[in-house]
Amino acid sequence: MYDTVFVPTDGSARSRAAARRAIDLASAYGxxxxxxxxxDVGDLGLWTAADVPVERVRTSLRDAAEMAVEEVASLAGDAGVDCETEIRIGVPYREILDAVAEADADLVVMATQGRTGLEHAILGSTTERVVRLAEVPVLTVRE
Known part of the structure; x- marks a missing residue:
């Protein structure tokens, strides 16, 4: 039924919970x-050279992304599930949708919540956009 389960992560407890569910599903279906x-390119725009060297911010954000995917890869490895990792820079929902198509994923498993507050109210969440626009089923997971 599923050959590739796609898991977006930001390293949060919520996304780890979704990753665990994805790993369970992947294990059950082989x-x-x-x-x-x-x-997020929006995060890069929050900083200026006057605040902190921009390259240092980019490196810090990329390091955090690498830690997030490596954590999920470790969980998958412990469960005996094959795992491929990827990091992209861009608008999260667009990058997720593009990567889902490129990976020929059968299912997306992601947390119900990411950012909240005013940005959520104005723009809508990444999860909501992926649910609306994805061409494959999306399973949302509460922490």
Whole structure:
């Protein structure tokens, strides 16, 4: 039924809970998982050279993304599930949708909540956009 289960992660407890569910599903169906962390270009724009060297911010955000995907890969390895990891820079929902298509994923498993507050109210969440626009089923997981 599933060959590739796609897991977006930001390293949060919520996304780890979703990753665990994805790993359980992949294990049950003999599927692999594809894990993606997106460095949000919006986060890069919050900093200026006057605040802190921009390259240092990019490196820090990329390091956090690498830690997030490596954590999920470790969980998958412990469960005996094949795992591929990827990091992209861009607008999260767009990068997720593009990567889902490129990975030929059968299912997306992601947390119900990411950012909240004013940005959520104005723009809508990444999860909501992926649910609306994905061409494959999306399983949302509460922490």
């Amino acid at each position: 599927a692999a998982i594809h894990v993606l962390a997106v460095v």
